[in-house]
Amino acid sequence: MAEEKRQFQAEVGKLLDIVVHSLYSNKEIFLRELISNASDSCDRLRYGAITEPDLLAGDAEFCIRLIPDAAAGTLTIADNGMGMNHDELIANLGTIAKSGTSEFLARLTGDAKKDVNLIGQFGVGFYSAFMVADEVTVVSRKAGEAKGWRWVSDGKGEFTVSEAPEATRGASITLRLREGETEFTEAFRLKSIVKRYSDHIAIPVRLKEADKDEETINSASALWTRSKSEITPEQYKEFYHHVAHAFDEPWSTLHYKAEGAIEYTGLLFIPSSKPFDIFHPDRKQHVKLYVRRVFITDDCEELLPPYLRFVKGVVDSQDLPLNVSREMLQHNPVLAKIRSGLVKRVLGELKKKAEDAEGGFETFWETFGAVLKEGIYEDFERRDDILELCRFRTTHGDGWTTLADYVGRMKEGQDAIYTITGDDLAKLKQSPQLEGFIAKGVEVLLLTDPIDEFWVSAIPRYQDKELRSVTASGADLSKVKAPEGAEDKAADEAPAGEVTTLIEALKLSLGDKVKDVKVSERLTESAVCLVADSGDMSMHLEKLLRAHGQGPGEKPRILEINPRHGLIKGLAAKVAAAGTGPLVDDMAALLLDQARIVEGEPPADPAAFARRLVSVMEKGL
Numbered sequence: 001m002a003e004e005k006r007q008f009q010a011e012v013g014k015l016l017d018i019v020v021h022s023l024y025s026n027k028e029i030f031l032r033e034l035i036s037n038a039s040d041s042c043d044r045l046r047y048g049a050i051t052e053p054d055l056l057a058g059d060a061e062f063c064i065r066l067i068p069d070a071a072a073g074t075l076t077i078a079d080n081g082m083g084m085n086h087d088e089l090i091a092n093l094g095t096i097a098k099s100g101t102s103e104f105l106a107r108l109t110g111d112a113k114k115d116v117n118l119i120g121q122f123g124v125g126f127y128s129a130f131m132v133a134d135e136v137t138v139v140s141r142k143a144g145e146a147k148g149w150r151w152v153s154d155g156k157g158e159f160t161v162s163e164a165p166e167a168t169r170g171a172s173i174t175l176r177l178r179e180g181e182t183e184f185t186e187a188f189r190l191k192s193i194v195k196r197y198s199d200h201i202a203i204p205v206r207l208k209e210a211d212k213d214e215e216t217i218n219s220a221s222a223l224w225t226r227s228k229s230e231i232t233p234e235q236y237k238e239f240y241h242h243v244a245h246a247f248d249e250p251w252s253t254l255h256y257k258a259e260g261a262i263e264y265t266g267l268l269f270i271p272s273s274k275p276f277d278i279f280h281p282d283r284k285q286h287v288k289l290y291v292r293r294v295f296i297t298d299d300c301e302e303l304l305p306p307y308l309r310f311v312k313g314v315v316d317s318q319d320l321p322l323n324v325s326r327e328m329l330q331h332n333p334v335l336a337k338i339r340s341g342l343v344k345r346v347l348g349e350l351k352k353k354a355e356d357a358e359g360g361f362e363t364f365w366e367t368f369g370a371v372l373k374e375g376i377y378e379d380f381e382r383r384d385d386i387l388e389l390c391r392f393r394t395t396h397g398d399g400w401t402t403l404a405d406y407v408g409r410m411k412e413g414q415d416a417i418y419t420i421t422g423d424d425l426a427k428l429k430q431s432p433q434l435e436g437f438i439a440k441g442v443e444v445l446l447l448t449d450p451i452d453e454f455w456v457s458a459i460p461r462y463q464d465k466e467l468r469s470v471t472a473s474g475a476d477l478s479k480v481k482a483p484e485g486a487e488d489k490a491a492d493e494a495p496a497g498e499v500t501t502l503i504e505a506l507k508l509s510l511g512d513k514v515k516d517v518k519v520s521e522r523l524t525e526s527a528v529c530l531v532a533d534s535g536d537m538s539m540h541l542e543k544l545l546r547a548h549g550q551g552p553g554e555k556p557r558i559l560e561i562n563p564r565h566g567l568i569k570g571l572a573a574k575v576a577a578a579g580t581g582p583l584v585d586d587m588a589a590l591l592l593d594q595a596r597i598v599e600g601e602p603p604a605d606p607a608a609f610a611r612r613l614v615s616v617m618e619k620g621l
């Protein structure tokens, strides 16, 4: 078969451009990436060979070889792992299969400094080779297949693939080093990089210098099997980078051995920065499952619940069988016990950090709080533990608060925990529905994560306090005393008879555009606001669902009017004296439209809204 010429997927081209032009600060990490890939590939073959021993074809001694050639200016990283066939070379090295890649690339700004940080979250893996090489050649033969293939590229948009009869099992990656990068052929330099980044790799990394015997240059024992006292923070960090394909510092490291009925070792990390795909539906989980040091899978959904998907690391079981298949993992009682142990450990660690003033828990919360909150309705058993960890913004100061602290601050006569949901903190704080609560000093939780809508309606109570939205009708503030010194607003209201007449007039005029019109307890500054009837879906949830083409569509709401507001008082007096008419109809429609606008909704009929506004303004002159 002749040489095939192919184009990189557009995304790869863009990424390569950034890799070559911006990532010059820490070039040596290319070696960690390539050794990581080689080790993953050996792990895959070792596992595959459990059910298909022929794949090994007699060579079961896995190793990764570094072969520098100073004269030629090349460095080769060779492994005897699973390798890639023709189609896999094209798919794996010519495209990026990660979910969310295009969204990620769209976020790149073109500003090298900012983009380097973003790329750090994304991980460029194999492509980091082009930081130091102006040509990369991959020669590979897949385990169990007869034909070998050569993939060559200068990283400038194209690559070629051709047959390689000389290929042995696994992959051998040769970098033609750029001018000025020849240090990567020096044994001393290679040893120090491997020691630094890849010492913990369970597979031996061997250096083969010309005219010298091969030498193993890493410890080649799986890090999690070593005792904690022998592992330095630096080694934990490097292992985290390897296992999680991450570049940040771990925020927390948990390393423990569970003993008793079920035995396993867990080495888990909580990252310090948010992975780009944490909310992507196709994201992968990142805890690798091993059975007695043999890699089984990095895609075992049963290992941790989705609300802990930010956890990365390794779990090594003593009790699962080595030939455990994916199907067997699905309803496996051993795995269920491991999962429950892991959840307990992770939540316990978070609790410890939350109680430690120096633990940086708020930083964690800002990064992963929205994910953890999914557990409130997904994990009934752990709900209380998770709720204790939750932190909220509230109308009481700018910091974070816990539910326990909120309850401690509840006013006399206040019988519920009040919440408001929306997508922007600053806008939420301006919500008219909050006015009466603020006036009475009643604290309200300001909830801005999409997930908040779901858990708030899923849990009826915290301690024995009901959770209630301030945008729902039925918020009874009458039992809560106003703070000392606050004037009695009731004296300032429109006469009750006039208000009743106005309400009737508004109902008649607005018809089925509103569910009801009522006097408001909660408004102090604004003239009107919309609230959801007690059994109805919250307005924010309805909007969220509508944005995703779901839910029942827009439902009429209750329009609340503020009898203390000058406009309402004037309108009530006018209707009482002169009855209704076109002006009152225009005003009714305008009041409803502006209540919608404050909720972030457009007026129901923008043209009619504009016409009415102009007409009323004209009359005001």
Ligand SMILES: Nc1ncnc2c1ncn2[C@@H]1O[C@H](COP(=O)(O)OP(=O)(O)OP(=O)(O)O)[C@@H](O)[C@H]1O
Pocket (backbone or CB within 6 Å): 033, 037, 038, 041, 079, 081, 082, 083, 084, 092, 093, 122, 123, 124, 125, 126, 127, 170, 171, 245
């Ligand atoms: N030495 C190798 N042997 C076999 N397959 C390999 C090897 N190196 C890379 N691959 C394949 O190429 C794919 C892409 O590698 P790359 O390093 O770009 O990404 P990754 O390892 O999947 O993720 P990350 O970017 O987070 O490191 C790998 O998933 C793997 O399938």
